[in-house]
Amino acid sequence: xEVKGVAFLARQAQxxxxxxxxxxxxxxxxxxxxxxxxxxxxxxVTRIPAExxxxxxxxxxxxxxxxxxxxxxxxxxKSAEYALSLGQLKPLFSKGEHRRFALFTPGIWKxxxxxxxxxxxxxxxxxxxxxxxxxxxxxxxELSVMGFASGGLAYLSGKEIPxxxxxGFSRGDPEVVYRFTLPA
Numbered sequence: 687x688e689v690k691g692v693a694f695l696a697r698q699a700q701x702x703x704x705x706x707x708x709x710x711x712x713x714x715x716x717x718x719x720x721x722x723x724x725x726x727x728x729x730x731v732t733r734i735p736a737e738x739x740x741x742x743x744x745x746x747x748x749x750x751x752x753x754x755x756x757x758x759x760x761x762x763x764k765s766a767e768y769a770l771s772l773g774q775l776k777p778l779f780s781k782g783e784h785r786r787f788a789l790f791t792p793g794i795w796k797x798x799x800x801x802x803x804x805x806x807x808x809x810x811x812x813x814x815x816x817x818x819x820x821x822x823x824x825x826x827x828e829l830s831v832m833g834f835a836s837g838g839l840a841y842l843s844g845k846e847i848p849x850x851x852x853x854g855f856s857r858g859d860p861e862v863v864y865r866f867t868l869p870a
Contacts, residue, residue, distance in 0.1 A: 687801040687821050689739040691732030696765045696773075697743070698728075705750060713749060717742050733800070736822055743826050755856075758826050762833025763840075770841050784843035785868060788813045791835050804831065811870070813839075814852075817862035823855040828862045835866065843869050 701710045718725035721738040728734070743758070751757035769775040779787050788808055795804035795817070802820035806813060815835055820827055832849070839847040852863040 687736040687799065688733040689736055690730065690798050690800070691728045691734065692730040692774075693798040694728045694732070694734060694739065694742075695730060696768065697746070697761065699768065700761065700764050701746065701750070713746065717745060736799075740822070740824050740826055743830075755825055755829065758829035759833035759836075762830040762835075763837030765830070766834045766837030767841050770838055775838075779838075779842055781842055781844065784839045784847075787838050787842050788835075788866070788868065791815060791838075794834060795831065799827075802827070811868050813866040813868055815862075815864050815866070820855075823860065825856055828855045832862065832864045835864070839866060839868065845869050 698710060714724055721741060723734055723738055747753060747757045770779060789806055791806050792804045803818050805816045817827060817831060836847055836849060848867045850865045852865055853859040854862050
């Protein structure tokens with residue numbers, strides 16, 4: 687499994703904004719010692735081995751968030767806010783289009799990862815998101831992706847969106863299933 691460079695660039699933008707460019711560059715230089723792919727410029731189309739990308743995110747979570755696994759959720763929420771307000775999704779969605787965004791979420795997975803699948807089932811007020819086929823289940827895939835969905839839905843609807851975890855890598859399940867209750 688590979689992670690597309692766009693995921694790395696989103697993480698980099700978030701880290702630079704939150705902690706400053708100097709701290710990010712120093713952190714990345716340390717990571718490049720373990721995973722040389724990070725010593726080269728990463729472009730949106732760069733393919734990063736999933737293991738290297740997960741090590742980077744684990745190290746970032748440890749260094750900047752004292753190892754708090756909920757940092758992965760924050761990564762997703764912040765990435766959605768950035769993508770919808772300033773980034774690649776800004777021209778695609780307007781405020782109030784949270785239901786259309788809900789159906790778009792499977793495309794987000796395909797834009798970031800080369801294996802696994804995210805599916806969306808929308809029934810009335812309920813959106814069920816399911817991640818399957820991930821060869822290396824990791825908390826990052828669950829929390830950052832579901833955090834992205836949650837952040838995007840909240841940004842576009844103007845409200846926090848309640849969710850329920852039905853299955854998750856965090857629980858030892860082989861797949862992830864979250865149920866979001868959408869506002870009218």
